[in-house]
Amino acid sequence: MEASEEGKSKKKAGASRLCCLCNQRRPVLKRPKTLQQICKECFYEVFEEEIHQVIVKNHLFKSGERVAIGASGGKDSTVLAYVLSELNRRHSYGLDLFLLSIDEGITGYRDDSLETVKRNELQYGLPLKILSYEDLYGWTMDDIVKMIGLKNNCTFCGVFRRQALDRGGALLKVDKLVTGHNADDIAETVLLNILRGDIARLSRCTSITTGEDGPIPRCKPFKYTYEKEIVMYAYFKKLDYFSTECIYSPNAYRGFAREFIKDLERLRPRAILDIIESGEDFRIATSTKMPEQGTCERCGYISSQKWCKACVLLDGLNRGLPKMGIGRARGGVNGDNKDTRKPASAAKSIESKKCGSLDF
């Protein structure tokens, strides 16, 4: 199925030299998902049609909904914005689309990618809203990394961004949020959750729609779309996107899973979808202790603890205790009753910024 199939199809192409889908045009690419040799036009068609089918079969949208697209300026969100607005038109989804971008304050990375999003706003005609960590939390990722170094910085960024997207969505009064998470991302997450022992997350991470019981549900239309195909689409369509890795990411544990999946894809392309299927099929008891949902005492955001994770992390940053909120809860607000908090360091007493003034 692996190398031999490739060999077979190469021979076939040598013989017929026609796209194996339309049998009319010359093939210009080998489709990463299926290794079929097809022409550009057929590729656009299957790519867009598969996404349309995912949207329809999973009932992702309802007509008249206001939908925010999480836009980072990277390939996933650019292609998402392009394809979604195209499908919206072609199949009359009846959606009101917006671009929502988060500025984490990473010099040399985010400031450049935001320029791309601003161009997307003009190119696709979708209204854009930008929210920054600076405004929301009083800290940029540059500041945070200066304080805590390059380990666990992704935790901070991820937690803050999730809340930022929800707040942005609330400001735009949208009914739904879509993100560009692709099949590779989800497969990586499944593996990561196995490696890290997080059975609760493992049961949720393959859902195409999450947070239906929260303020703003979010969905992932690219759940079954390969990263390589997204890149291919952007390349052939000459879409404008920003293509650098986050400068703070090299140490992320996710890197292990990503490298492995790249090797796996080379051996057996369908393995990425197989991982997702396994994730969906895992026998996880529904009685597995799921966190109880409440609200954060400090800011009102959805939370399973007294304080939401963002508030815990922020509190730690503001009091010069960068380890707070990383690892298991011991002392502090969300931990045991014993008060093990150290007195705030005198060196830095930045007035802690309240987590925004938006009510949920």
Add this chain to the structure above:
Amino acid sequence: MACNSSGCESGSCGREKENGSKAEEEVIGAKKESVCLKCKSNEPMTFGDGGSDDGRFCADCFRSNVYGKFRLAVTSHAMITPSDNVLVAFSGGSSSRVALQFVHELQVKALRNYEASRDRSLPVFGVGVAFVDESAAYPPALSSEMGDAVAWVRSTVLSMSPPEKDLHVVPIESVFGSESVEARDRLVKLLDSVSDETGKEDLLLHLKMLSLQKVASENGYNRLVVGSCTSRLASHVLTATVKGRGYSLSADIQHVDARWKVPVVLPLRDCVWQEITRLCHLDGLKTVELARDQHPQSGINDLVSSFVALLQEENPSRECTIVRTAAKLTPFYFNKIPETDDSCVPMATQRRLKKFNLKYDGSMTTEAFCPICNGPLNDSDSSDLNTFEGCHDSDALFAACCSSCRFQILPQDRSSLEHFGSLLPHHMISQVKHHQKFDSQTYLREKIKDCLLLDDEEAV
């Protein structure tokens, strides 16, 4: 309890090693010339293999720790009881060598108790050893190498008496019912008709299990001991995930797998590879490795092994965490030794079985199984089965298999599939026919027939 091994820093399982490990290193540094952490009297062993926990425990404590895990697994899962006849699958590798050694020690102790007891009420369980000769799958076979290996196995088993143990050298082509040249040819043809490298490796594994089951049931054994350790199971968790076998995964990684005619038990499930190799080194347990095992193969299974090795370098407790995560998945009803009303089984055993089985909230659903890998079929797999109406044997085979076997093992076009089906061992094909006849009404009737007053035709 997937992991309480000496090789697992349970406090930091799943997390980056930071302050915790630094503190540990300081402690070890301070106590370098001192005593075993457990018994506080003997000198600690150093294996010098760069692994974790080196120089912490003395030889005795280390050995008793590993053996203790084995014994706990055996007793709490009723793996081996006095009336059993146990077949140990022995490949010559470290894991199965340790399994064999431990089973032997258990048996020796049982024999001693038997001879010392007055009423001789508890018999000593029987132990046999099975060695699968896979050379037919790798022509041209290095017959001299295999001959040497078999001789070594024989002498090893011989050295482990009393009590005496039968050795069964099982050629893998015996799954076809004979050990002739035709059988060997058929094996080669069968493997050749699988184009996927990984599929070929996996099919060989399934055939291996089938041959072990055959020799076990034909020779009156009622348990099959397999030496799989935590590390191997960790790799299996990932390979199963990556092949889309997430549903059946929980069936493969428990202590007991009773979906087979002869239930398979995994007494070393809670021991890690590092412990096993160290024990072999400590006790001078020799192992044999055949030349082909040393060649890395290019399929998914090897990719995953290298990946796990990489993760282990980064964090030595990773294997434990992986297996612990998978252990949280819901097992199947067959993942326990079935209760029995057999009067030969001692009361104590029956009580223990009942007590253990109470933990499983008897999900009474039967499962349909894939004829090739014997994996329980998911709803989406088996719905194909129910709607199947084709008349070709090959259609039946296709419909009966799980999606993973369909992709990586079954040939894609019909004529190759027909040919492939004709080469499969009888046992696998009979599973297909069994599927076709599966009928829930019949199954339910079987369950209640002792209470039915009327025959089927007379029933309302």
